[in-house]
Amino acid sequence: MAKKESTLWNLLSTLVMITFFSSALLGGTYLLTKDPIAEAAAEKKNFAIKKVLPGFDNHPGQESYTIQSIDQTGELIGYPGLSEGKLVGTAVETYTMKGFGGLIRLMVGLDPEGKILSISVLEQKETPGLGTHITDKEFQDLFIGKNPGEMPLKVRKDGGDIDAITAATISSRAFCDAVQRAYDSWKNHTKKND
Template sequence: MKSKNSTFETIVRPILVLTVICIVVSGMLAVTNMITKPVIDRNAQRKADAGRIALLPQADAFQQVEYSDSVISEVWVAENGAGYVITGSAKGYGGDLPVMVGIGADGVITAIQVMDNSETPGVGKKTMEPEFTDQFRGRDGSDGVAAVSGATVSSTAVFTVVDAAMAAYDTVKGA
C-alpha cells in the first residue's frame, strides 16, 4: 500500500511542476510576442509597400481603401495621389491566379505583376513574364493585349483581373 507522501511525489508533484513550467513559458511567449509584433507588422507593411511601389514608382506610401468585389481583394491608394495598386485573382488553369495592377492617377496602367501561382510551367507561367505583362503598360484595360499562346485560360484570368481592377479604380477614384 502506497503512502500519501509517495502518491504526492509520483503523481501530484510532477503535474504541479509541469503546470508551473507551462504557465511561465506561456507568459514569456506572450511578452515576447507583445514586444516583437509591432516590429514584425511594420516590416511586413514595408515589404508590401515596396511591392506596391514597384508597380507605382511615383508613390510614397499607401493606405487601404474599402472595396468589395468577387475578383478584387485589395485596393490601395498612394498617399501622395500618384494612383492606386489593386490586387485581385481569377480562376486560371491551375487554380486562382493573383494579379497586382498599378494604375496612375490618370487612369492608365503603370504596370502589372502576376503573383506566384499554380499555372503550368512553360505555358500558363508565361503570364508572369515581361513579354506578356509589359503589354499592359500605358493602357486603360486589357483591350489590345495579346494572350499567351497555348495559355488562353491563364491569359483570360489576367484579363479578368485587370478589367476588374480598372472598374474598381473607376469606383474608388473619387472617394
C-alpha cells in the same frame, strides 16, 4: 535522481509548469517580433506600390481606401500616389479567383485616365514553370500603356489582343480578369465619388 512518480499531483504540476514556461517564452518572443513582423508586411506592400507607381511624394500606404469590387464579390484597396498634391496615379490591390491555383493577387498601377502604368504580382499559386510566368516582365509588359476602358483585356483566344503565355491560358485569362477588375472597380468608385 529517481524518476518522478505518476501521481495526479505530479502530473498536474509538471504540465502546469511546462505550459507556464512555454507561454512566457512565447509571449516574450511575440513582443520582440511584433514590430518587425508588422514592418515586414508593410514593406512588402510598399515595395509593390513603389514598383507600379511613378515618382510620388506622399505615403500611399497610409492614405489607402477600400473599393467595392465591380461584381460585389469582395473589396479592393486603392493607394493614391500624389506628387506636389496632384494625383499621378493609383495603385489598386486587386484579385481574381480564376487562377489555376485559385487566388491571384496583383497590384496594378493606373494613371488618372485609367491607363496601366505597371503591374506587380503579390500572391499566386500557379503551376511552377507554366502559370508562374505571369510574374515575368515580358508578360506584364503586354499590359503597360493599355486602357482597359477602351479595349477590354482578353487573351487572343477570347477575342482580345493579349498573347497568352504558352500552355498557361487559364493563368493568363485570370491575370486579365484581375487587371480588368482593378480598372472597372476603380472607375466605378471614382465615378460615384465625383
